[in-house]
Amino acid sequence: xxxxxxxxxxxxxxxxxRLHIYESIAKVEEANCGHIxxxxxxxxxxxxxxxxxxxxxGLVDSRRQGQFIYYRARPEAIDEFTSxxxxxxxxxxx
Numbered sequence: 438x439x440x441x442x443x444x445x446x447x448x449x450x451x452x453x454x455r456l457h458i459y460e461s462i463a464k465v466e467e468a469n470c471g472h473i474x475x476x477x478x479x480x481x482x483x484x485x486x487x488x489x490x491x492x493x494x495g496l497v498d499s500r501r502q503g504q505f506i507y508y509r510a511r512p513e514a515i516d517e518f519t520s521x522x523x524x525x526x527x528x529x530x531x
Contacts, residue, residue: 438521442495446518449494454479455487462497463510470506 438446450456454477461476462468468476473484488508491497496515497508 438517443518443521445494446496446514449490449496452487452490454483455491458484458487459491459496459510462491462508463512467500467507467509469508473508 450459457477458473458479461473465472470481470484470488473479473488474481477484479487488497488499492499492508494514496511498511499506499508501507
């Protein structure tokens with residue numbers, strides 16, 4: 438993961454609403470926008486905006502089924518992000 442991608446992930450996770458949305462998706466196998474809106478009590482356009490940012494950061498994958506788009510968390514992206522952050526602190530490397 439390059440520095441630009443690390444910054445993109447950090448920015449995506451820095452917003453409290455986005456972090457809640459990511460957490461909601463990570464707790465289930467898949468979630469669509471309506472499901473997330475109901476859980477987070479956030480409007481559709483706002484959720485769509487946050488999902489786009491999470492997707493661009495590589496934190497979620499999506500698939501279309503009919504008129505719905507389903508999102509799933511990519512835990513491997515978080516693993517890679519945290520392992521790259523550790524490189525900034527050599528004293529904490531394993």
